[in-house]
Structures are given as C-alpha cells and as structure tokens.
Amino acid sequence: MNWTEFEGKITPLVKQALDELQRTHSDERFYAFSLYTDSSAMTIAVAGNSLEALDLKVQKEDEEDREDSVPYFKWATSEWVYEGWRRDLFKNACKELREDSERIDISTFREGLYSAMARVLSSLRETGFFQSFLVTEPVLFVSVTDDNAAEELENRTACRLNSLDVYEEFSSRYEA
Numbered sequence: 001m002n003w004t005e006f007e008g009k010i011t012p013l014v015k016q017a018l019d020e021l022q023r024t025h026s027d028e029r030f031y032a033f034s035l036y037t038d039s040s041a042m043t044i045a046v047a048g049n050s051l052e053a054l055d056l057k058v059q060k061e062d063e064e065d066r067e068d069s070v071p072y073f074k075w076a077t078s079e080w081v082y083e084g085w086r087r088d089l090f091k092n093a094c095k096e097l098r099e100d101s102e103r104i105d106i107s108t109f110r111e112g113l114y115s116a117m118a119r120v121l122s123s124l125r126e127t128g129f130f131q132s133f134l135v136t137e138p139v140l141f142v143s144v145t146d147d148n149a150a151e152e153l154e155n156r157t158a159c160r161l162n163s164l165d166v167y168e169e170f171s172s173r174y175e176a
Contacts, residue, residue: 001096001097001100001102001109001112001113003112003113003115003116006093006096006116007116007119007120007123009092009093009096010044010090010093010116010120011120011123011124013089013090013093014035014046014120014121014124015124015129016086016089017046017085017086017089018033018046018048018085018124018129020085020086021046021048021082021085021086022132022133025050025082027052028050028051028052028053028134029050029051029052029134029135030048030049030050030133030134030135030138031049031050031051031054031135031138031139032048032049032074032075032080032138032139032140032141033046033047033048033121033138033139033140034046034047034048034077034140034141034142034143034154035047035117035118035120035121035142035143036077036117036142036143036144036145037097037110037113037114037117037143037144037145038144038145038146038147039110039144039145039146039147040106041097041103041106041109041110041113042094042097042098043090043094043097044090044093044094044097044113044117045083045084045085045087045090046082046084046085046086046090047077047080047082047083047084047085047143048080048082048085048138049074049077049080049081049082050081050082053080053081053082054073054074056081057073057079057081058070058073061073071173071174072174074173075154075170075173075174077143077145078145097113110144114142114144114153114157117142117157118142118157118160118161121140121141121142121157121161122140122160122161124140125140125161137162137163137166139158139162139166139170140157140158140161140162141154141155141157141158141161141162141170142154142157151174154170155167155170155171158170158171159171
C-alpha cells in the first residue's frame, strides 16, 4: 500500500466528515476526535464526542454506576455519540484496505495504517483545522476496535498528536 497516496485520499474525507459534524452540531464542544480501524485493518472511520453528548450519555446510566462509567464513556470511541460519523464517505477507502495485496504481512500493514491515520490527524492539527471549533485543541488519537492493544495504540498516538500536558492527562484516563 502506498500510504502517502492513501493519506491523500482520506484527508479530504476526514475534513469533510468533521466539517459536517461541526456544522450539524455547532453548539457542541467537541473535546476529542479519533480515527479508528478494526483489528484486521479493513476499515477506517471517524469518531468524535462532545461534552454535551457525554453528559447525556452519563445521565442515562444508573446513578450508582455513573462515577465508574464516566472515564469509559469519555474515552472509549465505541461509546461516543458520533462514532462512525459519515462512515459512507470511507466506503472506497475501506474497500482499498480490504483488497490490498500487502495484507499478507498483517502486522506491517496494520502499523502502516495506524501511522497513516496519525499523520492525517497531525496534518489537521498543524494546519489549524480545529481553530473554528468551540474547543480549538481537542484531544486527538488513533484507535482500534476489538483489540487488546487499543489502549497502547491510543496512548502512543496521543503522545504524538497532543501537547505533553494533554497527553499526560489522557494517558491516565482510566486510573482511579
């Protein structure tokens, strides 16, 4: 896979998805965005969450479970209200991932995809893309669903994509 070419294809799609998310929910404060894939590296999708959506999710929980659930609801992309936002935009990119001949070496292929997704998020940060959002420096990271290595990947990419202070807070997100 030519990852540079792949990044060139998905960067405008990520921008479009996030622009539409912001336009559709312009009154919400988005605190985090993630690009994520599955453990077989056959998909790519955008996830985002806002403080308002988080509050609604937490309020739906039983009162006795709320406090323990907040970190998970706040940081697990599968719990985010805007998980898989505009998934339709990434149909061709997902097909390209599924059909690539380099999938034979799945470990290398996965790492290539993780790095490409991190570079896309990094380029958005570097070009000031998030300056028009209510939270101008959201937490950015790459994730993988259905994989025990998700937290390590999230921490590794969050370290690269965020300030040291943000990273340190993020990396301790599940500690009691």
